[in-house]
Amino acid sequence: MTAFDETATMRKVYGRLMPLLFAMMFVNYLDRINIGFAALDMNKQLGFSPAVFGFAGSIFFVGYMLLEVPSNLLLHRVGARIWIARILLTWGAVAAATAFVFNDVSFYVLRFLLGVMEAGFLPGVAVYLTQWFPVRYRARAVGGYIVAGSFPPCWAGPFRPC
Numbered sequence: 001m002t003a004f005d006e007t008a009t010m011r012k013v014y015g016r017l018m019p020l021l022f023a024m025m026f027v028n029y030l031d032r033i034n035i036g037f038a039a040l041d042m043n044k045q046l047g048f049s050p051a052v053f054g055f056a057g058s059i060f061f062v063g064y065m066l067l068e069v070p071s072n073l074l075l076h077r078v079g080a081r082i083w084i085a086r087i088l089l090t091w092g093a094v095a096a097a098t099a100f101v102f103n104d105v106s107f108y109v110l111r112f113l114l115g116v117m118e119a120g121f122l123p124g125v126a127v128y129l130t131q132w133f134p135v136r137y138r139a140r141a142v143g144g145y146i147v148a149g150s151f152p153p154c155w156a157g158p159f160r161p162c
Contacts, residue, residue, distance in 0.1 A: 010133065010134075010137045013132055013133065014133075014137075014140070014141060014144070017129075017132060017141075018141065018144045018145065021125055021129075021144070021145040021148075022144065022145050022147075022148045023148075024088070024121075024125070024145075025122075025125070025145045025146070025148035025149055026148040026149075026151055026152060028118070028121060028122075028149070029148065029149040029151075029152040029153075030152040031091075031095055031114075031118075032060075032152075033152055033153055035056075035057055035060075035111075036057075039053055042101075046101065046102070046103070046104075046107075048104060048107070052104045052107070055108065056104070056107045056108050056111045057111070059108055059111050059112045059115070060111045060112065060114055060115040061115060062112065062115065063111075063112040063113065063114070063115025063116040063119065064115035064116070064118060064119045065115075065119075066115075066116070066119070067115075067116050067119035067120070068119045068120060068123070070119075071083075071087070071119040071120025071124070072120050072123050072124060072127070074120075075120055075123075075124045075127060076127070080124060080125075080127050080128035080131060081128070083120070083124055084121070084124050084125065084128060087117065087118065087119075087120060087121050087124065088121075090117040091114065091117040091118045091121070093117075094110060094113045094114045094117050095114060097110055098110050098111075098114070125145060126142060129141045129142060129145075
């Protein structure tokens with residue numbers, strides 16, 4: 001393969017994979033910060049104290065940390081494509097179930113489960129990229145989806161429903 005063929009191939013792979021990975025990462029971070037915007041109404045409607053809301057916000061990361069390594073071990077066992085699809089489906093289901101929170105315990109359980117279901121996403125995508133990009137193209141590919149995490153904090157506030 002010539003250098004031109006390799007560059008053209010990597011450009012095509014980048015153009016096909018990165019928009020999807022960017023969108024997934026954007027939604028991932030949007031989901032993480034959206035809880036802060038939800039607090040404006042949720043605390044009042046459900047009667048949550050700042051302590052309840054703060055604990056629920058942090059328990060997400062407990063679930064995420066506990067299952068980060070096991071999630072990535074399973075990713076290597078079943079394959080990145082299948083495991084990332086599992087992460088997206090279960091994460092989406094738990095995120096949707098958050099609409100049915102009715103008390104502090106249900107909020108805690110769903111935030112913990114959200115962390116559990118989302119665990120392994122970021123490193124899983126990095127592993128997936130190793131399957132598509134040679135070493136010398138990988139940093140650009142990883143940067144292409146990592147940068148997506150910087151957009152939701154800038155855009156989520158102005159576009160939230162009033």
